[in-house]
Amino acid sequence: METEAKHTERDRPFAPEAGDEGERSRSARLSGPSGSRISLRTAGLISVACTVFVLLLSQFVVQPFQIPSRSMEPTLEVGDRVLVNKLAYRFGSGPERGDVIVFDGTGSFVREGVTENPVSAAVREGFATFGLAEPAETDFVKRVVGVGGDRVVCCDKGGRVEVNGVPVDERYLHPDGTASEVPFDIVVPEGALWVMGDHRTNSRDSRDHLGEPGGGMVPVDKVIGRADWIGWPVGRWTSLDSTDAFGGVPQVARTPGGGHG
Template sequence: MDTEAQHPERDRTSPSDETAGERSRSARVRGAARRGRLPISGRTAALIGAACAVFLLLFSHFVVQPFLIPSTSMQPALQVGDRVLVNKLAYRFGEQPRRGDVVVFDGTGSFVREGPRENPVSAAARWVGSGLGLAEPSDTDFVKRVVGVGGDRVTCCGKGGRVEVNGVPVDEPYLYRGDSPSKVAFDIVVPRGALWVMGDHRAKSRDSRDHLGEPGGGMVPVDKVVGRADWIGWPAGRWQSLAETDAFARVPEPDATRAHARGGRG
């Protein structure tokens, strides 16, 4: 019979070893903190990513939205593949679109007819993609330059083959080189609350001129304007603001034009 006292097996890790391990872990955490690389779990990273995506979507919905340029209609100012940043607050507080502004608008009812409703899932996917500037815009979204505002009389082509607004010929330095102001003759008065818009690459742009004989006459309701294109945000080599134009600086307001005409007849 074994009479030797049985001792329970001791933990092979001594207290001093545990203390050293804790110190080592603390040192690693402090070192990571100093380097700005504290460990983040996968779940935390996913939550942060989701929060950032929601913030970007809300920001693009209410403040600034990226808009992918899909065509050559606004060359040379905008190239295919540019992502412009559309200022959605530009016309929110009583400000109205001005002649020369580059605007993004919903052409439903003016440039395109009402179509069948899109599948809700694909519509949501498109909304997310366009909100982040990753997908092409909807077929009903357009980007053009404002040439006439409510009350303006816009004609083409007048003296020197130029567009005239309220009787004043307009020099348009933003036109695509080699393009004429218009090969389509027109003489229209813009209704109040509407816009007459044209592309800068007139030979490649389907704009208000192409809808003259349709309901609405090519006019875009102001309340269909999404916002003003103020900056090019991508690609990086084209980061810049869209230059304002003084092409319409000499154009009188329509009320002043009519008052002058009445005075002349007297």
């Protein structure tokens, strides 16, 4: 394109002869498609490189996750795209009380053996990688309320959840609901989590699986990552800051063998 522009400037003062004009036209016809092929090939390579980069980023670093239900209102709304930090728990740290996590519920919230049509699963996963489709039915987003060793009870006289004997002021809860309409008193096993939605009357969470194998606990190794940001829509761009609701909850004393003292 630069060469063609220079030729145009250079030839402007002259009136070309008919033969020269025809020659230039033939030359343009020959070089035009070649230039187009180069441009298309370059664009194709750039597109492939960008796609590979996004796929790798989504697989190992940050993955968009589309919120499919009202279970986490008002923190997260239907249609929000959260960015899930997959490195949050990769270097020795684990989920903490108050974290909003995305996890694979197979074996805890969804029975083993539930499968999706391979073709539709591949298409959905491809779109979900870019946050353009709802997640798999086995993927969930909830808030961590209890970690390994915690005793979680609901509810106290004030209608609050207690963790290790301390009532939790869950200011993030949906104003139309309560801490829980379902009473429970559980101890979270080591390597597991007790999770609940912020909209308790509209959330199927650990409480709904109390009588099932695993007792509603989510294995830590099933956690995909921590939801750290709302990336879409633009009007809801924000970080999901950690909550201080569990600041007064004491840690449970553990013996060297992993038991409780």
